[in-house]
Amino acid sequence: MLTDVETLVIKIGSAILVDAETSRLREDWLEALALDLSALQDKRIILVSSGAIALGRQRLGLFGKSLTLAQKQACAAAGQSRLTRAYEDALGARGIVTAQALLTLNDTEHRRRWLNARSTLETLLDLKAIPIINENDTVATDEIRYGDNDRLAARTAQMIGADMLILLSDIDGLYTADPRKDAGAKHLPVITSLTDEIKAMGGEPNAATGMGTGGMATKLAAADIATSAGSDMVICDGREPGALAKLWSGGRHSLFKAKDNPRKARAQWIGGTLKPCGCVTIDKGALKALRDGSSLLPAGVTSVSGTFEKGDAVSILSDGQEIARGLIAYDHPQADRIKGLKSGEISAVLGYENGAALIHRDNLVML
Structure with missing residues (x-):
């Protein structure tokens, strides 16, 4: 799967990285991720990771209730340092240098800020570091935020011209219906075009799933962004430790094929749009x-x-x-x-x- 991939973006959701019951980091999962990434040091890799708010809940004792915007921002502030340190410790033990990058919606939509962010990420990749990106929830409001890291990951893939975006999820791909509710739902291994029929399989936008804020609808929105920019996109089950290694060895997943390669898609955007x-x-x-x-x-x-x-x-x-x-x-x-x-x-x-x-x-x- 990764034979021709040079630049790779991997999105990691809260529900995978943080235990839902205790709001504690799943350290065994993170150590397995570090092992998987150590086998890919010939690739340019960016991680887009949720988890700051979930970890901040644990540090601030805000369990078992919905959070106000101010409380979410407080949790993000308390949890982001813990999240960054966890990645630094786990990946550093494998000889991998990490760097934190907090983005907002404006950073990927405003051309000046887009160029600045792209330049920083490209420099980090050239220096063989792995940027760890999260939405800057400490300062973002509902009006100026993505609200889910699926689309942020897709915009990041677009920004740096990634060959592939991988969404580590709580499901092993796209189905014709919700397999938890419909026993006859069929798994779709390859999607070559995001038709209206395919998009309808995502259900209602922003459907909540556990601690995360995304759902299949946001993943299909991410697929639309990524494939239009020339990046293939994969949805796979990331809950078990060693999820990436399982994917490399042929584990079940859904592959969304890019409409063009990243360089050609970017050239068309600059030249014609x-x-x-x-x-x-x-x-x-x-x-x-x-x-x-x-x-x-x-x-x-x-x-x-x-x-x-x-x-x-x-x-x-x-x-x-x-x-x-x-x-x-x-x-x-x-x-x-x-x-x-x-x-x-x-x-x-x-x-x-x-x-x-x-x-x-x-x-x-x-x-």
């Missing part, structure tokens, strides 16, 4: 460099026009013709100030730098 907010004109040397697959450096830019912010889409012109499009790394005034400069001169002019490239090759598509 985003409306350019400005233009940069380049010289012949920069044109050749772009055709050879390089990033656009300030030295090759002769003029800048339009009004744009960091993360906006801009057109790249040569001889008056649009030859490429990309997400720019600097606001319009800063881009105008550094045009024509060598990359090493950016800091001296701006007092900082946001990378040597005006448009990184990963954020650029030739037209």
Whole structure:
């Protein structure tokens, strides 16, 4: 299953990581996860993990009742440090470096913040660390939060161009009906298209399941995001220790096939979906460099026009013709100030730098 996978996002729910009765961490499960991940150190891996609120309940003694928003935020604050330390201890014992990253809805929907988050995650992956992502429930409100980590995991997979997203769940995949209520429900091993019929199998949105806030409806919403971005998605039963190893060896699961590969899906998004907010004109040397697959450096830019912010889409012109499009790394005034400069001169002019490239090759598509 993982032969061609380079970048992998794994989502872990509260009900898997934390015991429902005691709100205590399932340490044996986490140790088994660390063992499974140690066998995948040739992959780029991100974990999206729930559990902070559940662990915070135990620390603050808030058992057996529904929580107000303020109480949820308090539990998240009390539990997040415990969650981070648990991953650090378990994975560190296997020689794996971890890093905490707390995101909100705005971080994955606002282009500037999206680029900043993506840059941080890419740097961590390049340094062979495993980012542990959770929604920042301490500050998020109902109006600016995902509310479930299935969709956050899908947005993360989209953000970094993951080849695969794995949702470790309390069920081994998608069924034609709820198998706990319908003995005739059939398991679907491969889903090639998210038709209306398939989406209807998810039931009502946001159906509560134990300590978690997701349900099959949110998992299908995640599948829609991930597969549209070029990532395959898997739902499998993650309750038993060694769930990943079982999946690698052919354990039962449902595979949602991507519509395209991540790089092509991202190129289509940049080239055909985003409306350019400005233009940069380049010289012949920069044109050749772009055709050879390089990033656009300030030295090759002769003029800048339009009004744009960091993360906006801009057109790249040569001889008056649009030859490429990309997400720019600097606001319009800063881009105008550094045009024509060598990359090493950016800091001296701006007092900082946001990378040597005006448009990184990963954020650029030739037209």
